[in-house]
Amino acid sequence: xxxxxxxxxxxxxxxxxxxxAVHALDDISLDVHPGEIYGIIGLSGAGKSTLVRCLNLLExxxxxxxxxxxxxxxxxxDKELRLARRNVTMIFQSFNLLMQxxxxxxxxxxxxxxxxxxxxxxxxxxxxxEIVGLADKADAYPAQLSGGQKQRVAIAxxxxxxxxxxxxxxxxxxxxxxxxxxxxxxxxxxNQKLGVTxxxxxxxxSVIEEICTRVAILDGGKIAEEGEVTDIFSNPKTDAARxxxxxxxxxxxxxxxxxTIRVAFNGGTAYQPLIASLAIDCGVKVNILGADTxxxxxxxxxxxxxxxxxxxxxxAKALSYIRSQPYVxxxxxxxxx
Amino acid sequence: MADIFTAxxxxxxxxxxxxxxxxxxxxxxxSTVFAYLIGLPLGVLLVLTADHGIRPHRILNQIVxxxxxxxxxxxxxxxxxxxMDFTKLIVGTKIGVKGAIVPLVVSAAPFIARMVETSxxxxxxxxxxxxxxxxASTFQIVWKVYLPxxxxxxxxGCSISIITxxxxxxxxxxxxxxxxxxxxxxxxxNRRVASMLLVTIVxxxxxxxxxxxxxxxxxxxxxxxxx
Numbered sequence: 001x002x003x004x005x006x007x008x009x010x011x012x013x014x015x016x017x018x019x020x021a022v023h024a025l026d027d028i029s030l031d032v033h034p035g036e037i038y039g040i041i042g043l044s045g046a047g048k049s050t051l052v053r054c055l056n057l058l059e060x061x062x063x064x065x066x067x068x069x070x071x072x073x074x075x076x077x078d079k080e081l082r083l084a085r086r087n088v089t090m091i092f093q094s095f096n097l098l099m100q101x102x103x104x105x106x107x108x109x110x111x112x113x114x115x116x117x118x119x120x121x122x123x124x125x126x127x128x129x130e131i132v133g134l135a136d137k138a139d140a141y142p143a144q145l146s147g148g149q150k151q152r153v154a155i156a157x158x159x160x161x162x163x164x165x166x167x168x169x170x171x172x173x174x175x176x177x178x179x180x181x182x183x184x185x186x187x188x189x190x191n192q193k194l195g196v197t198x199x200x201x202x203x204x205x206s207v208i209e210e211i212c213t214r215v216a217i218l219d220g221g222k223i224a225e226e227g228e229v230t231d232i233f234s235n236p237k238t239d240a241a242r243x244x245x246x247x248x249x250x251x252x253x254x255x256x257x258x259x260t261i262r263v264a265f266n267g268g269t270a271y272q273p274l275i276a277s278l279a280i281d282c283g284v285k286v287n288i289l290g291a292d293t294x295x296x297x298x299x300x301x302x303x304x305x306x307x308x309x310x311x312x313x314x315x316a317k318a319l320s321y322i323r324s325q326p327y328v329x330x331x332x333x334x335x336x337x
Numbered sequence: 338m339a340d341i342f343t344a345x346x347x348x349x350x351x352x353x354x355x356x357x358x359x360x361x362x363x364x365x366x367x368s369t370v371f372a373y374l375i376g377l378p379l380g381v382l383l384v385l386t387a388d389h390g391i392r393p394h395r396i397l398n399q400i401v402x403x404x405x406x407x408x409x410x411x412x413x414x415x416x417x418x419x420x421m422d423f424t425k426l427i428v429g430t431k432i433g434v435k436g437a438i439v440p441l442v443v444s445a446a447p448f449i450a451r452m453v454e455t456s457x458x459x460x461x462x463x464x465x466x467x468x469x470x471x472x473a474s475t476f477q478i479v480w481k482v483y484l485p486x487x488x489x490x491x492x493x494g495c496s497i498s499i500i501t502x503x504x505x506x507x508x509x510x511x512x513x514x515x516x517x518x519x520x521x522x523x524x525x526x527n528r529r530v531a532s533m534l535l536v537t538i539v540x541x542x543x544x545x546x547x548x549x550x551x552x553x554x555x556x557x558x559x560x561x562x563x564x
Contacts, residue, residue, distance in 0.1 A: 056470055085472035096467035099562045100485050110471040112481065141561040154467075161471070 004031035011064035042218035089158035093170035128156035148179035265300035268327025361516035368441035375446040380453025408447030437514035456490035489560035496552030
């Protein structure tokens with residue numbers, strides 16, 4: 001495998017001193033490879049925002065090393081760091097656009113900072129707005145845009161300096177599911193077309209599932225689990241991972257015995273008929289062990305944990321039926337009884 | 338007081354009113370400009386060096402904060418007489434329009450620093466962080482983020498500063514600074530020319546109304562968050 005573009009080693013971050021000290025990050029090591037979409041997931045307070053800010057040194061690590069694109073970020077001078085940051089840009093949950101500038105001027109902003117000639121910057125900014133699908137909003141102000149449009153402008157702005165890495169800090173957490181899906185597909189697209197490495201910070205498993213290749217699960221400032229997204233989903237080994245993967249906080253005891261599958265809904269038409277039609281069409285009854293699903297505009301999002309029947313044939317029938325449904329994915333999870 | 342509607346009144350006092358009106362305008366205008374030249378950088382410094390600022394520096398922040406508080410705690414008239422020697426050193430005189438400008442600036446600058454600080458603090462911390470994440474220098478953040486983003490609020494603050502300075506010029510009139518305040522005291526109070534008092538009051542009230550509405554409109558019209 002190629003050299004990692006981000007290499008974090010034994011990173012710790014402590015806020016405060018003495019007895020009141022908070023260990024936000026505790027001995028974090030991870031590698032992100034060029035061109036991948038890497039997820040960092042955790043519940044609130046797990047330290048994920050601190051971790052992502054340590055990658056571009058918005059937070060200075062207490063100890064440890066952060067190598068990005070071959071340079072040790074913690075050892076750079078202020079000036080070198082400012083240059084390095086053009087290579088590792090960031091988008092935010094609250095978009096953080098300049099409210100007194102037009103979209104075009106927002107996208108021009110990072111180029112202005114680095115002294116790009118105005119005409120050249122504007123031409124590039126128009127190209128970028130075109131890429132994110134907002135060419136017609138160049139002269140609009142952020143206050144006139146929807147949340148999704150604001151995030152698109154923020155993405156265009158983050159790409160203005162041709163970064164190698166794009167950090168996304170809860171970039172879709174303030175958006176509705178439909179807009180989230182469109183922003184995620186844009187990120188995926190940019191990752192494929194421009195080859196930009198993307199690091200996604202989120203508390204939503206659905207985001208990881210949608211676009212990430214690998215994921216690190218952060219819990220209490222430590223990496224609880226790290227690996228391919230499909231592996232973690234089908235076989236979460238730690239409590240922290242199970243809490244995130246299994247809907248509705250299903251306890252491990254429920255998972256013993258029969259085969260269990262996790263069904264994810266990615267915007268198909270309502271989920272209730274699936275279970276009903278499974279019973280009607282296949283004559284198979286399944287147990288709903290847990291569910292965390294949302295019906296938004298008549299579309300289903302979220303996931304469900306189903307206990308399959310003991311009978312092997314029936315179980316296989318149910319699984320293939322569920323898998324044949326549009327906008328639904330299912331995978332078997334190993335029991336931990 | 339009906340004599341303000343007579344030609345005799347205006348023949349007698351018209352030129353004087355005009356002259357002192359101009360003096361008031363000059364004192365207010367010049368003092369505002371110089372007070373901002375000092376107060377604006379101080380306000381920026383306060384924001385930058387605050388604990389959560391982009392260049393935290395507790396000692397510097399406390400020293401500047403303390404100086405500003407001292408400046409603000411002295412009533413204008415006390416400050417004016419206590420720095421008279423300093424005033425003479427700077428402009429060569431303790432009285433008149435020139436002599437008033439120095440204490441006006443000294444008194445208004447700390448006030449303006451606090452106004453600027455408040456305006457800049459309204460800028461979303463996330464936007465500042467975004468600029469940092471793009472590699473903006475401290476100077477660039479001040480010049481391209483803090484000041485432009487806070488502009489509508491700074492303009493509103495400016496109207497408050499100007500009106501405060503205008504009020505101070507009237508106090509300065511009491512100690513020989515000239516201007517409308519001086520007229521009100523010398524003619525309105527000392528010589529019991531009630532009409533003169535009335536006219537200066539009307540002019541001052543109108544001035545404040547005009548300044549406030551012009552700046553409020555300006556602030557609203559440039560604020561792109563409102564569209």
